[in-house]
Each structure stands twice: as C-alpha cells, then as structure tokens.
Amino acid sequence: MAEPARRRIDLRLPIGILVIAASVIAAVGLVLALDRTATAWAAPHDLVAGDVVRLGDLQPRPVRLDLVEAAYLVGALDPDAQLVVLRPVGVGELVPVAAVGDVASISTAVVMVPVAAPLPTGLHPGASADVWSAAPDVASGFAPPVVLVPAAVVGRVVDDAGLVAGSGVSVEIVVPRDRVARVLEALADGAVISLVPAVPRPPETAGDGGPAPTSTPSPHPTPDAG
Numbered sequence: 524m525a526e527p528a529r530r531r532i533d534l535r536l537p538i539g540i541l542v543i544a545a546s547v548i549a550a551v552g553l554v555l556a557l558d559r560t561a562t563a564w565a566a567p568h569d570l571v572a573g574d575v576v577r578l579g580d581l582q583p584r585p586v587r588l589d590l591v592e593a594a595y596l597v598g599a600l601d602p603d604a605q606l607v608v609l610r611p612v613g614v615g616e617l618v619p620v621a622a623v624g625d626v627a628s629i630s631t632a633v634v635m636v637p638v639a640a641p642l643p644t645g646l647h648p649g650a651s652a653d654v655w656s657a658a659p660d661v662a663s664g665f666a667p668p669v670v671l672v673p674a675a676v677v678g679r680v681v682d683d684a685g686l687v688a689g690s691g692v693s694v695e696i697v698v699p700r701d702r703v704a705r706v707l708e709a710l711a712d713g714a715v716i717s718l719v720p721a722v723p724r725p726p727e728t729a730g731d732g733g734p735a736p737t738s739t740p741s742p743h744p745t746p747d748a749g
Contacts, residue, residue, distance in 0.1 A: 560585050564596040566612045571648045571678040573633035573697035574608040575626060581618060595619055611649040632703050633678060635693050636716045642680065642692060645720045650677045652718040654696060656709040665715060671705050672698045674721045694718060 564581040579602025595617045606623040636654070646652055654672040657665040678695030696718075698706060709716065 560587060561597050562586075562599075563617050564600065565615055565617050568614050569648070570608045570612040570618075570622075571695070572608055572610055572676045573631060573678050573695065575605055576608065576623075578602055578604045578606065582615075584617060586617070593620070596623070630700055631697050632700050633695050633697055634703060634706050635681075635695050636706065636710065637691055637693050638716055638718055639691050642694070642718065643720055646677055646680075646694075646718055648677055648679060651675070651721040652677055652696070653721050654698070654706065655717040655719060656706075656714045657717070658709065658712055658714045668715075668717070671709060671716075672696070672702045675718075677718070 562583045563586045564578070565584045567580055567582050570576065578596075578600040581596070581600075596619075605626050607626050607629045608622060609624050610622050612618055612622050651674045653670055654675050655668045656671045657668040660666040676697040678697060680695075681693045696706075
C-alpha cells in the first residue's frame with residue numbers, strides 16, 4: 524500500500540499575520556511619538572512688563588511637546604516660585620521663557636503715577652513713554668519741566684474718576700531702580716507728572732531739487748543731571 528503524501532504547511536498565513544502585526548505596532552508607535560504632550564503654562568490675564576507672578580497662578584494647557592519645548596514654560600513648576608514679566612503676554616497666551624525673568628536679577632521696578640487725563644494717543648500697556656515732571660514753584664506756579672525717566676514702559680492704566688477728587692488716571696510705569704527715588708521724590712513734592720510717547724524721530728531727507736534741511740536738535744528729551 525502506498526504511503527500517504529505528507530501534508531505541506533502553508534507558511535503564507537502566519538507570515539501575513541506577522542506582517543500585519545508589525546505594521547500595526549509601527550503605526551501605533553508613530554502616533555504615540557507624534558502625540559507627545561506636555562503641560563505648558565498660560566497667562567490667566569493680561570500680563571505687562573513689571574508684573575510679578577507666582578507660577579501657581581498660571582493656567583495649565585496640554586500641548587504637543589514638539590511645539591513648545593524650550594520656547595515656553597513647560598512641565599512641573601514650583602507653584603510658589605515667582606517670576607517678573609519682561610514683556611507683555613496676552614490673556615490665554617502661552618508664556619514664553621524669554622518673556623519672564625528671575626525676580627532677583629531684575630533691575631527695574633513698577634511705580635504708579637497720577638497723570639492728567641486724557642492720555643496721549645498711543646500710550647497703551649507695553650508702550651514706551653518719557654516721564655516728565657514739573658515741580659511746584661512759588662513765583663511762577665511750576666518750574667520748567669524736566670525728564671525724570673526716558674523711555675519708561677507703560678503698564679496698566681487705572682481710571683481715577685469717581686475714586687478721588689478731580690479727574691485723571693493713574694499709570695503704572697516700569698523704571699530702572701536707580702530712578703525710583705527720583706520719581707517718588709517728585710510725587711512727594713507735588714510735581715505734575717506727564718507722559719509723552721517716546722516715538723523715534725524719522726530721518727530727515729532733502730526735498731526734490733531743494734537744499735537739504737538744516738540740522739535741528741532732536742526732540743527726544745535728555746534726562747536732567749543728578
């Protein structure tokens with residue numbers, strides 16, 4: 524009697540299963556690699572230069588790690604640590620690392636000054652302004668104004684109407700620490716404080732066919748000595 528033929532094993536099925544499984548594993552790994560998320564930190568309200576914030580007051584936001592790594596505040600932070608804001612950050616925006624600094628290393632301070640209303644156009648939070656002061660003078664009413672702080676950064680603007688007698692606004696200004704005493708002294712002496720937008724003067728050009736204009740002193744004020 525003839526010996527029955529041996530059954531041949533079809534290897535195509537297990538090989539196909541292994542190929543499908545490997546493809547699924549690779550696809551899942553790729554998705555997980557692209558979907559790495561981290562906790563970034565966003566401003567709970569508008570932050571302006573000079574603000575000191577606790578990291579615990581910031582709002583957590585889950586974001587893709589490759590979009591924020593090294594550029595924004597990311598990961599577990601000490602909620603009691605404090606940072607000072609160096610430039611404006613809008614409400615809900617992720618806080619860039621470059622927009623904050625260590626409190627101990629900051630050489631500026633925030634001072635609130637009363638200013639007559641209305642404010643000049645362009646004086647909004649984050650803008651730059653020269654701080655002028657006119658001290659009281661018995662003979663003429665007020666002495667000639669001088670610049671207390673050139674190119675101070677404007678912070679928040681608070682409307683004083685209804686809070687105190689008269690009308691006006693109080694403006695936070697970010698000033699170098701070595702100028703704080705002068706600003707406070709002017710306020711204590713009853714000086715009138717004015718803010719003038721620090722707008723760079725455009726370069727002068729000669730007119731077509733005409734002579735070039737003569738040079739004139741720059742209108743940008745220079746701090747008084749002292």
